Amino acid sequence: MxxxxxxxxxxxxxxxxxxxxxxxxxxxxxxxxxxxxxxxxxxxxxxxxxxxxxxxxxxxxxxxxxxxxxxxxxxxxxxxxxxxxxxxxxxxxxxxxxxxxxxxxxxxxxxxxxxxxxxxxxxxxxxxxxxxxxxxxxxxxxxxxxxxxxxxxxxxxxxxxxxKNAGEAVLPPARPSGRNAPDQARVDQVAKVLRSGEPVLMILGNKATRGRALELAGKVAAGTGCRLGSQFFTARIERGAGRVPLERIPYAVAGGQAFLKDFRHIVTVETKEPVAFFSYPDKPSLLKAPGTTVHSLVEPDEDSVAGFEMLIDALGLKDTAPVLQERVETPPPSGALNPESIANALAAALPENCILVDESLTTGRQTMGFTMGALPHDLINNMGGSIGYGTPVATGAALACPDRRTFCMVGDGSAMYTIQSLWTQAREGLPVTTIIFANNQYAILKAEYSNMGAGEAPGPQAMSMIDIDRPTIDWVAMAKSMGVPGVSVDTAHDFHSAMVRSAGEPGPSLIEVKLY
Amino acid sequence: MxxxxxxxxxxxxxxxxxxxxxxxxxxxxxxxxxxxxxxxxxxxxxxxxxxxxxxxxxxxxxxxxxxxxxxxxxxxxxxxxxxxxxxxxxxxxxxxxxxxxxxxxxxxxxxxxxxxxxxxxxxxxxxxxxxxxxxxxxxxxxxxxxxxxxxxxxxxxxxxxxxKNAGEAVLPPARPSGRNAPDQARVDQVAKVLRSGEPVLMILGNKATRGRALELAGKVAAGTGCRLGSQFFTARIERGAGRVPLERIPYAVAGGQAFLKDFRHIVTVETKEPVAFFSYPDKPSLLKAPGTTVHSLVEPDEDSVAGFEMLIDALGLKDTAPVLQERVETPPPSGALNPESIANALAAALPENCILVDESLTTGRQTMGFTMGALPHDLINNMGGSIGYGTPVATGAALACPDRRTFCMVGDGSAMYTIQSLWTQAREGLPVTTIIFANNQYAILKAEYSNMGAGEAPGPQAMSMIDIDRPTIDWVAMAKSMGVPGVSVDTAHDFHSAMVRSAGEPGPSLIEVKLY
CATH class of the missing domain: 3.40.50.970 (Thiamin diphosphate (ThDP)-binding fold, Pyr/PP domains)
Structure with missing residues (x-):
């Protein structure tokens, strides 16, 4: 060997x-x-x-x-x-x-x-x-x-x-598995805060947003009236009908501040307090209101199941039923494509137990709440902010879960970064539906230009660095070039139909959602 | 400001x-x-x-x-x-x-x-x-x-x-421009070697492979009988009819050794002695024969024009005419595509003063010599070995030289790395002809597998990591998706015609050369 x-x-x-x-x-x-x-x-x-x-x-x-x-x-x-x-x-x-x-x-x-x-x-x-x-x-x-x-x-x-020759393999001793439980004093402090009657937001991150940890969080919310939130981006959330719902903290600084302003306490579980994604000349980095206190229930290297069990013990909520999301039946939308009709088309089309990889940026940002009552699914976000994560992550998720349909929602600018993913999806016959939101621009940058105080609007040369028309990318041809069948849609009805159709067929497909 | x-x-x-x-x-x-x-x-x-x-x-x-x-x-x-x-x-x-x-x-x-x-x-x-x-x-x-x-x-x-406000700009003092001339003692040593009558290979690199430095090297070759070479990869060579020709040291270890074995001396100009690209279990890293002595005429940070002028003074070759490449008229080839007919098609089609960016790997490796007598052109190679350099470099070269046609020869595996270049070429209307050598495999790796002593041939799972068929990439659809017109050819005649046609039209185009 x-x-x-x-x-x-x-x-x-x-x-x-x-x-x-x-x-x-x-x-x-x-x-x-x-x-x-x-x-x-x-x-x-x-x-x-x-x-x-x-x-x-x-x-x-x-x-x-x-x-x-x-x-x-x-x-x-x-x-x-x-x-x-x-x-x-x-x-x-x-x-x-x-x-x-x-x-x-x-x-x-x-x-x-x-x-x-x-x-x-x-x-x-x-x-x-x-x-x-x-x-x-x-x-x-x-x-x-x-x-x-x-x-x-x-x-x-x-x-x-x-x-060279390896000889006999020598391995290090196995490490103890299992995770540390949080400190009891911290748990008691959080229990005290939750019993105070003051408004509390509990923010769940990493592995706390699924499975037993999420269910236990739902008991705490039911028993104490605290609200449950997630950062704008989370590694993976089990959501939809029958799951404990998490409120998403908005991305924009002003929206995040507005969402957080009335909470007297923030309790963090495998995450940190909310921070602005970027720095702006006249905006704060931390989003919480002055006077809000942050308490860590579970540190990122600790076990949130253990943490919630300790908290539920302290609060006496063992037999409380968790808050669960109700199923919301969304009829397939018709008419023009806009953020709301897109979200409704998604909500109507998502099959049970699908995986939703979201790199839709501007298109999906404000409207994912419309899918809270969809059939249960997993939602995956980009945590690092480097674009081009969506189509590769969808590829890996689909290989991990070949019996589930993965939908990958991605902006055109992001999709171009790692578009080679389509080829691997075709080669492996993966059940991935790639949804390209084609607005022919780095739309997020247009919004950020004035947010950043760089001026009212970009000048012509700067604007040409944000528009990605000239030439318009033909996404159906792009998919075809790598062996993935594609379709272009420009109405909410056709978008919904294309999603449903793709879920009924084996292998990958691509839907170009024309927003221009 | x-x-x-x-x-x-x-x-x-x-x-x-x-x-x-x-x-x-x-x-x-x-x-x-x-x-x-x-x-x-x-x-x-x-x-x-x-x-x-x-x-x-x-x-x-x-x-x-x-x-x-x-x-x-x-x-x-x-x-x-x-x-x-x-x-x-x-x-x-x-x-x-x-x-x-x-x-x-x-x-x-x-x-x-x-x-x-x-x-x-x-x-x-x-x-x-x-x-x-x-x-x-x-x-x-x-x-x-x-x-x-x-x-x-x-x-x-x-x-x-x-x-933030910048105030008045404060700049560092300007640096002296101009480059150092080499040491006279080194020049004299090289002159002595060249007068010895022993076989000498002079290897030119970086800026020595063009303009006045290259012309002066041709005088030295004419006057002393030394041979002039280039590394297998060079940043840019001015070559073709009327230029001083450089012999290319082969890529493979055995070929490089065979080429170098009879030289008693190697003289380097803005480069180093030849080194194998990769390490192999049973092959050397240095390609020169035992007993060959290496002399540096011009170090990489020195001025090769000055170095050659000093050498020509020492040798008394001021009035010697340089060795120049003769024009070789190549008739457009017909018949099947193979390395030789491809090289002949290139030689016949290259217009005067074009730029040739070569990332063709296996396809072009052995046959670029056939284009030595083509009309004068610039040849650009990948010096770092990381694939995906070709289409971006062609994009930048074409922006630098909008009045010249740039041909970018690239293997399919390499092209997929940075295929987004096509979009920028379309947007800027650049005169680039991208030539995709589509063999549906990382062919170079098949050759390297046994070179490396990893076995006779890859097993099925390993082989599947080298073949890039399943699916076959449709390069014409790929080009179309980014606004570049494309054509697929499978004969030497059609390849030649497509190149000639592309050079007569403005803007970018793509030629898929089907080798399967």
Whole structure:
């Protein structure tokens, strides 16, 4: 067994059984080792698709995927979606090829400081300097990536480490799994606040927005009258009819402030107090009102199920039924496309248990509330703010959940960043419906221009950096070029019909929603 | 005048008058400042296109372009082509937006260690901490980028630096321009070697492969009988009929060794001795034969024109006529597409003074010699080895030389990395003919698999990571989706005709060369 085989064997033995790959010459031994029947390999035609897909895989499985990236530049191409994954607390094991040590001394063309490139966005970085210890390195990488919250682990694989004999694998001792419960004193303080009768917003993040944690939060809300919220962006929310509903804190600074102004207390669960996405000359960074106190119930590295159980004990709410969202039947809309009719079309079309990846930016921003009463589904957001996350994350989520339909709502500007995802979706026959909101502009930037105090409106040259018409992108042709059937719609009725139709067919499809 | 305006004004005053941009919210003041009539702004739909286009601009003008990138992830998306530009000694000024200092303390979603991301691939990095000193920072960035060889300079622009009042611009003192001549003792040593009668290969790199330096090298070859070579990849070569011909050192280790084995001396000019691109278990890193001595005539930071003038003085070759390439008329080929007929079609079709950007990998690798006697043209190669450089570099080269036709030869695997270039080409109406060599595979990796000793042939799972059929990419639909007319050809005759036709029409076009 060589080092590459030892690495792949260790990955699968430790539960990492998928690799999103774009290999190069220096990874040929790893490529050969991928012919392991327990490892699924998925080819992506750009590394940003690999890392985004690994993020999507983690969001749906809570297990890290691996990626295979070609030296420093291959890693660099994946970094933007590594940033997004890091901000979503997704675990990921990146394997980055590297020249052999001897060869590096001659500074060949593809040489770069891979550790330097990996460090800013990885929690853990190691250069695997020997084939005999690479099993240990790989198991450590998986353990780091799998910890709570999930982490980015990057393992650099020099050629000679891959091709030399590995000998017997030696693994580090297994780490204790299980998460820390929060401190009792903190729980008691939050219980006191909740009993005070003062208005409280409890903000849930990361793994608290689903499963048992979410259900327990619903009991606290039912028993104390506190309101439950989520940040504007959350890694994954289980929502829709029958789930505990979370109110979404608005994105814009003024809207966020208005939403938060009447709460005397904010209680955080696996998240922090709300912060503005960007800095503006005359706007604050923190959105809470003066006089609002922030209390942490569960820190990001703690267990929110345990935290809620302790809180429910303290409050005596064990037998309280949680607040649940009622089903709202939305009739398929007709007429022109606008944010409301789009949201209603979504609400009417979403099939039970689907996955909704949202990178719709301006189009979907104000109206996702209309889908609160849709059939139960998972909603995934971009936590890092780097555009081009949507189509790769949808690809990874669909591989994780091949029996569910994934809808990926994405603005045209964002979609262009990592459009190569469509090819992988076609190759793997994934049940993904990509919905392109085509407004031919970085519409969010038009709004932000005056928000930012850069002037009333952009001048002609600046405006031309925000409009992405000239030429208009033909999204149906784009989809066709990569083997994905597409359709263009310009009415709410046709949008709804296209979604329903796509959900009834196997494999990927694309819907261009013409907003111009 | 605010900081952003001071920055843009300084850039144009210092001769940087084009900006390849993909702006975000944090760059709204810079965007507003771009409405400067002396600055041309070019929108790219992915940052890898911005940085690659800046590289292409530098290759044809010897002047740095600027890029505008959105925080750490925007920079990250541009890094692979920054790596390629760095390896090509191209100058570039990257402007990277950043949150204001105050906002950073709240760790908002788009926060990352931008200096950490910039450092590994930049020669110079600075955070512009005050609007009052940003003119100084900008002028320093341009001076660094414009030095010889060209450098990557990255200036990080926090929001508050952009929007606050800049006051009077204060600039650093101008640097002495002009390059160092090589040491006389080194020149004399090379003269002695050339007079020895022993076989000598002189390898030219960077700026020595064009203009007066190349002509002088031709005199040395004519007068001494030494042979003139280039690395397999060179930033830009002026070649074709009437130019001093350079022999290309083969890419593969065995071929490179065979080419070099009979030279007793290697003389380097703005380059280093030949090194294998990758490391292989049983192959050397250095390609020269044992017993070959390497002499540096001109170091990468020295002036090759001065070096050759000193050498010609020492050798008394002032009146020697240089060796020049004869014109070879190639009749348009017919029949099947293969490396030879493709090269002949190129040789027959290339119009005088065109630019040829080569990222053809396997298809063009062995046969570019057939175009040595074509009409004079510029050849541009990928120096850094990160794929996806071709279409962006062609975009920048065409903006630099709007009166010349640029042909971009690119493999299908490479083209998919930064295919967004086509959109910018359509928007700007650039005279670029993109030639996609569609073999539906990362063919180079198939060859490298056994080279690398990873086995006879990849197993089925590994092979599926190298083939990029399933689905086949429809390149004509891809081009159409971004407003570029395309045609698919499968004979040498049709390939030649399509090239000739494209050169006779304004604006971009795409030719899919079907090799399957």
């Amino acid at each position: 060589n080092g590459a085989e030892s690495l792949v064997t260790t990955l699968v033995d430790q539960g990492v059984d998928i690799c999103f790959a774009n290999p190069g010459t220096s990874e040929m031994h790893f490529l050969s080792a991928l012919d392991n029947p327990k490892m699924k390999s998925v080819l992506c035609l750009f590394e940003g698709v690999c890392t985004g897909a690994a993020d999507g895989w983690y969001r749906m499985t809570d297990k890290p995927a691996s990626t295979l990236l070609h030296l420093g530049p291959g890693l660099a191409n994946g970094l933007a979606n590594i940033h997004n994954a890091k901000r979503a607390s997704s675990g990921m094991v990146n394997i980055v090829g590297e020249h052999s040590l001897k060869h590096l001394s001659y500074d060949p063309p593809l040489t770069s400081d891979i550790e330097g490139l990996a460090r800013p966005l990885s929690y853990w970085v190691r250069r695997a300097d020997s084939s005999t210890t690479i099993a240990w390195d790989a198991a450590t990488a998986v353990a780091e990536a799998s910890s709570h919250p999930g982490k980015i682990a990057t393992l650099i694989l020099p050629g000679d480490t891959a091709w | 605010n900081g952003a305006e001071s920055l843009v004004t300084t850039l144009v005053d210092q001769g940087v008058d084009i900006c390849f941009a993909n702006p975000g919210t944090s760059e709204m003041h810079f965007l507003s400042a771009l409405d400067n009539p002396k600055m041309k702004s070019v929108l790219c739909l992915f940052e890898g296109v911005c940085t690659g286009a800046a590289d292409g601009w530098y290759r044809m003008t010897d002047k740095p372009a600027s890029t505008l990138l959105h925080l750490g992830p925007g920079l990250a998306n541009g890094l692979a082509n920054i790596h390629n530009a760095k390896r090509a000694s191209s100058g570039m000024v990257n402007i990277v937006g950043e949150h204001s200092l105050k906002h950073l303390s709240y760790d908002p979603p788009l926060t990352s260690d931008i200096e950490g991301l910039a450092r590994p691939l930049s020669y110079w990095v600075r955070r512009a901490d005050s609007s009052t000193t940003i003119a100084w920072d900008a002028a320093t960035a341009v001076a660094e980028a414009s030095s010889h060889p060209g450098k990557i300079a990255t200036l990080i622009l926090p929001g508050d630096t952009a929007w």
